[in-house]
Amino acid sequence: DGGITQSPKYLFRKEGQNVTLSCEQNLNHDAMYWYRQDPGQGLRLIYYSQIVNDFQKGDIAEGYSVSREKKESFPLTVTSAQKNPTAFYLCASHKGMSNQPQHFGDGTRLSIL
Amino acid sequence: AQSVTQPDIHITVSEGASLELRCNYSYGATPYLFWYVQSPGQGLQLLLKYFSGDTLVQGIKGFEAEFKRSQSSFNLRKPSVHWSDAAEYFCAVGAQETSGSRLTFGEGTQLTVNP
Numbered sequence: 001d002g003g004i005t006q007s008p009k010y011l012f013r014k015e016g017q018n019v020t021l022s023c024e025q026n027l028n029h030d031a032m033y034w035y036r037q038d039p040g041q042g043l044r045l046i047y048y049s050q051i052v053n054d055f056q057k058g059d060i061a062e063g064y065s066v067s068r069e070k071k072e073s074f075p076l077t078v079t080s081a082q083k084n085p086t087a088f089y090l091c092a093s094h095k096g097m098s099n100q101p102q103h104f105g106d107g108t109r110l111s112i113l
Numbered sequence: 114a115q116s117v118t119q120p121d122i123h124i125t126v127s128e129g130a131s132l133e134l135r136c137n138y139s140y141g142a143t144p145y146l147f148w149y150v151q152s153p154g155q156g157l158q159l160l161l162k163y164f165s166g167d168t169l170v171q172g173i174k175g176f177e178a179e180f181k182r183s184q185s186s187f188n189l190r191k192p193s194v195h196w197s198d199a200a201e202y203f204c205a206v207g208a209q210e211t212s213g214s215r216l217t218f219g220e221g222t223q224l225t226v227n228p
Contacts, residue, residue, distance in 0.1 A: 004156075031214065033215075041220060042203060042219055043157075043218040045215060045216075058215070090157070092156075092157075101162050102159075104149075106156045107156055109154075
């Protein structure tokens with residue numbers, strides 16, 4: 001079955017360390033998104049990409065970076081500049097039309113050691 | 114910019130009772146609206162969507178929602194709640210921008226179902 005795979009499910013980071021969260025989709029979707037979820041705050045958009053080799057900042061992009069070298073992959077790097085990285089990270093994708101619903105992966109929980 | 118408000122942070126209902134979760138949005142044009150459900154530690158699952166046309170939309174798991182433009186609302190309803198409906202529910206509004214489309218999510222409503 002097609003879907004979105006996020007890995008790992010749990011990730012631990014030391015202070016000053018960069019970590020990369022993986023997001024892979026086999027739905028042939030054009031657009032991909034990264035969200036951060038904190039308790040009581042809903043989902044906040046970090047970065048999104050409509051096509052390969054292009055991406056835009058969302059509302060909370062500081063301390064994060066992304067790449068979109070392949071249609072099916074949209075990895076997120078949490079850099080040491082992100083001072084409060086502990087959160088649940090969700091990746092999503094949808095077909096080309098802007099009004100299509102987003103499909104979500106099962107998330108990665110990032111914690112600081 | 115668009116925004117979404119879910120006024121109820123937490124709702125408790127008894128199994129078999131009816132349910133209504135409120136969602137109010139702010140957007141200058143005709144929005145496209147979604148309801149998602151999330152179980153603990155999982156991603157979001159789409160319940161239903163509204164783009165245009167009939168203002169009462171049916172979704173999965175017996176849920177429905179009604180779009181009311183005059184009230185800027187898109188409330189989610191279910192006539193009889195099951196224990197398995199306990200989860201967090203998110204309303205989202207979509208917008209088309211020059212750089213592509215994006216969703217804005219409400220802060221969620223946590224649903225507890227009592228036996």
